[in-house]
Amino acid sequence: MISVTFPDGASRQFAPGISGLDIAKSISPSLANRSIAMSVDGVLTDLADPILRDAKIEFLTREDPRALELIRHDCAHVLAEAVQALYPGTQVTIGPVIENGFYYDFFRNEPFTPEDFAGIEGKMREIIARDRPFTKEVWSREEAKRIFRDKGEAFKVELIDAIPPDQEIKIYRQGDWFDLCRGPHMTSTGKVGNAFKLMKAAGAYWRGDSRNPMLSRIYGTAWVNGKDLEAYLKQIEEAERRDHRRLARDMDLFHFQEEAPGAVFWHPKGWTLFQTLIGYMRRRQTAAGYLEVNAPQILDRALWEQSGHWQNYHANMFITQTEDDRIFALKPMNCPGHVQIFKHGLKSYRDLPAKIAEFGAVHRYEPSGALHGLMRVRAFTQDDAHVFVTEQQIRAESIKVNDLILSIYEDFGFHDIVVKLATRPDRRVGSEELWDNAEAALASILDQVRQRAGGRVKTAVNPGEGTFYGPKLEYVLRDAIGRDWQCGTLQLDFNMPGRLGAFYIDEHSNKVTPVMLHRAMLGSLERFTGILLEHYAGNLPLWLSPVQVTVCTITQEADDYAREVMAAARAQGLRVVGDLSNEKINYKVREHSLAKVPVLFVVGKKEAAQRTVSIRRLGSPEQKAAALEEALAALVEEVMPPDARRAE
RNA sequence: GCCGCGGUAGCUCAGCUGGUAGAGCAACGCAUUCGUAAUGCGUGGGUCGGGGGUUCGAGUCCCUCUCGCGGCACCA
Numbered sequence: 109m110i111s112v113t114f115p116d117g118a119s120r121q122f123a124p125g126i127s128g129l130d131i132a133k134s135i136s137p138s139l140a141n142r143s144i145a146m147s148v149d150g151v152l153t154d155l156a157d158p159i160l161r162d163a164k165i166e167f168l169t170r171e172d173p174r175a176l177e178l179i180r181h182d183c184a185h186v187l188a189e190a191v192q193a194l195y196p197g198t199q200v201t202i203g204p205v206i207e208n209g210f211y212y213d214f215f216r217n218e219p220f221t222p223e224d225f226a227g228i229e230g231k232m233r234e235i236i237a238r239d240r241p242f243t244k245e246v247w248s249r250e251e252a253k254r255i256f257r258d259k260g261e262a263f264k265v266e267l268i269d270a271i272p273p274d275q276e277i278k279i280y281r282q283g284d285w286f287d288l289c290r291g292p293h294m295t296s297t298g299k300v301g302n303a304f305k306l307m308k309a310a311g312a313y314w315r316g317d318s319r320n321p322m323l324s325r326i327y328g329t330a331w332v333n334g335k336d337l338e339a340y341l342k343q344i345e346e347a348e349r350r351d352h353r354r355l356a357r358d359m360d361l362f363h364f365q366e367e368a369p370g371a372v373f374w375h376p377k378g379w380t381l382f383q384t385l386i387g388y389m390r391r392r393q394t395a396a397g398y399l400e401v402n403a404p405q406i407l408d409r410a411l412w413e414q415s416g417h418w419q420n421y422h423a424n425m426f427i428t429q430t431e432d433d434r435i436f437a438l439k440p441m442n443c444p445g446h447v448q449i450f451k452h453g454l455k456s457y458r459d460l461p462a463k464i465a466e467f468g469a470v471h472r473y474e475p476s477g478a479l480h481g482l483m484r485v486r487a488f489t490q491d492d493a494h495v496f497v498t499e500q501q502i503r504a505e506s507i508k509v510n511d512l513i514l515s516i517y518e519d520f521g522f523h524d525i526v527v528k529l530a531t532r533p534d535r536r537v538g539s540e541e542l543w544d545n546a547e548a549a550l551a552s553i554l555d556q557v558r559q560r561a562g563g564r565v566k567t568a569v570n571p572g573e574g575t576f577y578g579p580k581l582e583y584v585l586r587d588a589i590g591r592d593w594q595c596g597t598l599q600l601d602f603n604m605p606g607r608l609g610a611f612y613i614d615e616h617s618n619k620v621t622p623v624m625l626h627r628a629m630l631g632s633l634e635r636f637t638g639i640l641l642e643h644y645a646g647n648l649p650l651w652l653s654p655v656q657v658t659v660c661t662i663t664q665e666a667d668d669y670a671r672e673v674m675a676a677a678r679a680q681g682l683r684v685v686g687d688l689s690n691e692k693i694n695y696k697v698r699e700h701s702l703a704k705v706p707v708l709f710v711v712g713k714k715e716a717a718q719r720t721v722s723i724r725r726l727g728s729p730e731q732k733a734a735a736l737e738e739a740l741a742a743l744v745e746e747v748m749p750p751d752a753r754r755a756e
Numbered sequence: 757g758c759c760g761c762g763g764u765a766g767c768u769c770a771g772c773u774g775g776u777a778g779a780g781c782a783a784c785g786c787a788u789u790c791g792u793a794a795u796g797c798g799u800g801g802g803u804c805g806g807g808g809g810u811u812c813g814a815g816u817c818c819c820u821c822u823c824g825c826g827g828c829a830c831c832a
Contacts (some may be wrong), residue, residue, distance in 0.1 A: 219760060254781025310827030318829045324779095325827070329769050357767075366823045368807075396804060421832060439832060475757050475830055476823090485830075575832055599832090626832095663789045690789075696791035714790060732793060 113164045123157040128388025129295075132167055143167040144294040145178055150739050152178070154244055154292045170299060171332060182242070182293055183232075183300045184210040189285040190231035191220075191326070196284030200287060201263040201314065201323055208328035208340060213312055215263060219324035225306040228326070234306070239298030240283035244291060252277045252288065263314065264288050303337040304330035317632050327390065352641040355480045355566050359615030359646060361654070362482075370479045372634055378656035380683065383650055384635055385640075386467055388515070388749050389491050393629075395751075396512050398465040398493055409435040414608055415444045420576050424469045426486075440466035443601075443626060446494040447608040450622075455612040458580060460622060461505050462610040465493035467633070489633045495625040496605070496612075502623055503659060504732055506553045506581075506598060507560070513596045513629045514565065518641065519750040521649070524586035526566045529554045530573035537576055538603040546600045547579045554581060577603040580626075587643040595636060599626035647703040647726060651749045657684040658705045659721075660696040662712030664688075669716035673709060673736060680744050707743065734747060 111120040112131060115454055122131060126146070132140040132155070137702040146155050147166040152174060157394040161166070168175050184203035185735065190212055191198055214220070218380075220228075247255070248713045249268060256264040267288060268277060282297050294300075307327045314320035324369030331337040348354070356362050361378030364371070374729065376384060412418040417425070417440060426438040441444060446464045455462065458658050461525055471487050478484050498517045510527075517525060529550055534541045583596030611619040611624075630636040639650065651658055661670045667688050677684040687696050693710060700708055710731070721739050722734045734742070 221760065306828060309760065312828045313758075317828075318758065324759075324830080327827080363802060364824085369823065417832070424830085424832085443832090472831080477757065477759095477828080478830060479824085577832080660792085661789095662791055665789075692788095692790055692795060693792050694790090695794055698794085701793055708792080714791085722792075729792075 110159060111162045112159060115161075115164075116237070116576055122159065124160050126157055126165070128153070128155045128165065131159070131165065132326060139167060142169045142394050144170050144175055144290055144299050145650070147174070147442075152292050157292075165269045170294075173418050175294070176332060176546060178292065178294050179300055179332065180205040180210040180328075182297065182754050183328060184212050184646075185242075185280065185282060185287055185289070185293070186232050186235050186297055186300055187212050187228065187306070187326060187328060188214075188287060189235055189282060190228050193284070194224075194227060194231055194262075196333055197260075198315065199261050199263055202267070204490060207308065207325060211312075211325050211327045213314070213323040213325045213387075215314075215321065215323050219311065219322075220326055221310045222306075222309055224309075225326075229304075229306055233302065236297050236300050238283060239296050241296045242293035244293075245279045245281065245286075246276045247279055248276055249524065256288070265363070266367060281558060283606070300330065301332070303332065303334045304328055305337065305341075305463050311368065311709075312545075338739070339500070343589070343673075347642075350589065350642045350645045352479075352483075352638040355641050355646040355704070357483075358702055359654070362414070363573050364481075366489075370474060370484075371474070372485060372487070378637075380654040381648070381652060382633060383639060384654075385637065386489075386491075386629070388751065389467075389518075389630065389633075391749075391751055392512065392516060393463075393491075395645065396463075396508065398463040398739070400467075401446065401449050403442060403449065403468070406436045406438055407444065409437060411448075411608075412437050413602060416576065416607060417444070418443065420535065424473045426473055433695075438471040439468070440470055440472045442466050442470065442490065442492045443494055443624070444608060446492075446608050447624070450494075450496050450605075451610050455622075457612055457614045457620075460496055460498055460612060461501050462496040462622075463493060464496070468492045481696070482634045485632070485634050488635065491633060493627050495627065496610070496622040497625060498612075498614075498620070499563060499623055500746065501550055502625070503553060503556075505625060506550075506600070507539070509598050509625065509627045510557050510581070511554075511560075513598075513627075516629055517583070517585055517596075521643065522585040523547070524562075524740045525564075525570050526568055526584040526586075526592070527554060527557055528582040528584060529584055530570040530575075530580045531576050532579060533572050533576065535576055536574070537607075542602045543579070546602050548710045550579050550581060550598075550600050566612045575599055575601075577601050583629075587639060588645070589642075591637075591642075593639050595631040595639070596629045599628065600679040601626055618641070648704070650706055650743075650747045652707050653704075654683065655685055655703075655705050656682050656747055657707045657709055657743065658700045659684060659686045659709045660693060660700065661686075661688050661712060662693050664690070664708075665713055666711045669719075670711050673721060676745075677734065677740055680740050682740070682747060696722065709739070 109121040109123045111119050111121055128146040129140060141213040143155055145168045147168060148163050159701050176268055187199050188203055191443060195216060201213040201215060203210060243616060253265050253268050265308060271277060278289060278291060279286050280291060287388040305328065306327055310325045311322045314323055329340060331340060344419055359377060360375050362374045364373050421440060425440050425690060428436045449464055470487050474484060474486050495505050524596050531547055554567050558565065570582060578599050578601040580597050580599040582594050584592050584594045586592050605624045606621045611621050614620045659673050660669045661667055670686055670688055674684050674686045704726060706726045709723040710724060711721055715721055719736050720733050721736055723734060
C-alpha cells in the first residue's frame with residue numbers, strides 16, 4: 109500500500125498504481141467531477157496518472173490559478189486540431205503556453221491571416237463542445253517516428269529525435285486527433301471553455317533560428333471565464349492608449365519620417381523633455397565624480413578594427429567614404445573614443461578610477477524589422493560612461509555605479525528592479541581565463557547588490573547574453589503596467605583597454621592595463637523617454653513636463669492679466685504657455701487636457717480684478733482659486749527635480 | 757533581414773466587383789466674449805507613399821522599391 113497525503117494534512121492508504129481520478133472518486137464524486145488535473149508532490153500531472161509511491165496529492169479545479177496554464181495549453185491543442193481539420197496538409201510543430209495565452213506554429217505554404225480566425229475559432233468551439241477526453245499514450249520512439257512520418261509531419265519527427273533517450277515519447281489524444289506532447293492536460297477538451305480568442309498571426313522561424321524555414325504562428329489568449337478575458341482585452345486597450353507614438357502626437361513631442369528611418373525629429377516640447385532628462389542625469393553623475401567629454405562622431409575604420417567592432421558589427425555600422433577613399437564609420441559605441449581620451453597623456457595609478465562620461469550620440473544600422481518608435485532607433489543618445497580602474501577597484505566602483513543607477517530609477521518612479529548577470533556569449537574575444545575572472549567578479553558583485561538592496565531588488569542570471577568583450581549586469585525595470593525594460597548596464601571589460609593600448613603607471617613604475625567598466629544608466633535616452641511616457645501614460649511628473657502651466661483666458665478682457673501671469677511664471681523658471689485664443693473655456697480645457705498639460709491657470713475678469721488664478725490639475729475636474737503669488741510659489745516648490753529637492 | 761498586413765487632406769478614416777476622390781476633426785475667414793473636456797456659419801486644402809506594367813480608362817489589378825504596423829530573428 110502507498111500513503112497519499114492531502115492538502116489538509118490527512119492521509120489515506122491506496123493500492124500502488126491507483127489513478128488520481130480513482131482517488132478523487134473515493135473521496136467524493138463531485139470532487140472527481142470538478143477536478144481537471146492534480147499536483148503530485150508539487151508537480152502538475154494528468155488526473156488519470158497512476159500514483160506509484162507515497163505522495164502529497166492535491167486536486168485542481170478549473171478555477172485553481174495553476175489550472176490557467178493547462179487551459180491555455182489545451183486550447184493550443186484544440187487550435188491545432190481545428191487548423192488541421194480546416195486546412196489539410198498543414199503540419200503542426202509546437203504550441204506552448206506564454207504570458208497571457210499561447211501560440212501554435214504551423215507549417216503551411218500559405219501563411220494564416222487574421223481573416224482565417226473566425227473560421228478556426230468556430231471549429232475550435234465545435235471541438236470543445238464535443239468534449240472528448242484527453243488520453244495519454246506512451247509510444248516507442250520508432251513507432252512514433254513512423255506514424256508521424258506517415259502523416260507527413262516532418263517537424264514532429266525532428267522533435268522526437270530531439271527528445272533525450274531517457275525520456276518517454278508521450279502522445280495525447282483528443283478524439284481522433286493526437287499530438288506529441290509532454291503534457292499534462294486536463295481531462296477533456298470541454299474544460300477549455302469559451303473564454304478564448306485568437307489574437308494575431310505572425311511569422312516565426314522553426315526553432316527560433318533565422319536559417320530555418322518560416323512557420324506561420326497563430327497567437328491566442330485563453331482565460332478561466334469571460335470576465336477575465338474581457339479584463340485582459342481592456343488591458344490591451346489601455347496599453348494602446350499609453351503607446352508613446354500616440355502620446356507623441358497628442359503632446360506634440362516628436363515625429364519620424366521616411367527620409368530618416370529610425371531617427372527622431374524632436375519638436376520643441378519633446379526636446380525640452382529630452383534636455384530635462386539630460387540635465388538631471390548630468391547633475392547626478394557630476395555629483396558622483398564623473399567628468400563629461402565629447403568624442404568624435406566619425407572615426408577611421410582602423411580604430412574600429414582595433415577595437416573589434418568592425419569584425420563583430422560591421423554589418424550594423426553606418427560607413428562613410430570620403431573623396432580620398434578613406435573609410436570612416438559613424439560611432440556605434442562611445443568606448444573607443446573614451447579610451448583615446450584616457451590614453452591622451454600618461455596616466456598614473458593616482459588618476460584611477462577615471463570616470464569619463466558622455467551623452468554620446470551613436471548610430472547603429474539596426475535591422476529594418478527591429479525599428480519601433482523611440483524604443484528601437486538607429487540614431488540615439490546613451491548616457492554612457494567608462495570607468496577606468498585597477499583590478500582592486502573593480503568591486504568598490506561597481507557598487508558605486510549600482511547605487512547610482514538604483515537611486516536614479518527611484519527618482520523616475522520605478523521601484524521594481526531586477527539585476528541580471530549576463531555571462532559569456534558564443535562570439536567573444538579574450539581568453540577563457542579572463543572570462544572566468546570577469547564572471548566570477550561580477551557574480552560576487554551581484555551578490556553584494558542583492559544584499560545591499562535588502563530584498564528591494566531581485567537578481568537573476570542571463571546565460572550567454574554578455575557582450576563580446578565582457579560579462580555584464582543588466583538593470584531591468586518594471587513599468588506601471590507590468591512590462592519589463594532593460595535599461596542600465598554595467599559591463600566588466602578586461603579586453604578593450606588592452607586591445608586599444610591603454611595603460612597606466614602603477615606604484616612600481618610598471619605599465620599596467622586598466623580594467624574598464626562600461627556603464628549606462630538609462631541606456632538609450634530616446635528609448636527611456638518612450639518608457640517614461642508609457643509608464644506615466646503621458647501624465648509626466650511636473651519636473652519633467654515640457655509645458656508645466658498653460659494660462660487660459662475666458663474672455664479677451666483678461667488677456668493683459670494673462671500675459672502678466674505668464675511673465676511672472678516665466679520669471680520664476682516655470683515652463684508656461686498661454687492660450688489667449690478666441691475659444692470657449694470648455695474647448696481650451698479639453699485641448700490642453702488632451703495635450704497632457706499638468707496645470708491650467710484659468711483667468712477671467714474676476715481673477716484679473718482680484719489678481720488670482722483658478723487652478724485646474726490634469727485628471728481632476730476640481731477648481732481651486734489662489735492668489736497669483738501663492739500659486740506660483742507652490743508650483744515652484746513642486747516642479748523641483750528630485751535631486752534638487754533632496755539638496756534643500 | 758524574414759512572414760503577414762498596411763500607406764487616400766495636418767490628424768482619424770470611408771471609397772463594393774477598375775469609370776479620373778469623400779466625411780469628421782484640425783487650419784483659415786467671419787460672427788460670438790462665453791466660467792472649467794468640442795460655439796455657429798463659411799472657405800481653402802489631395803500628382804491617393806515612389807517607380808514601372810496591364811487596360812480605352814488604375815486610388816482600385818500586377819511587379820518593384822520605400823516607409824510604417826504586428827510578430828520572428830537581431831539588439832555591441
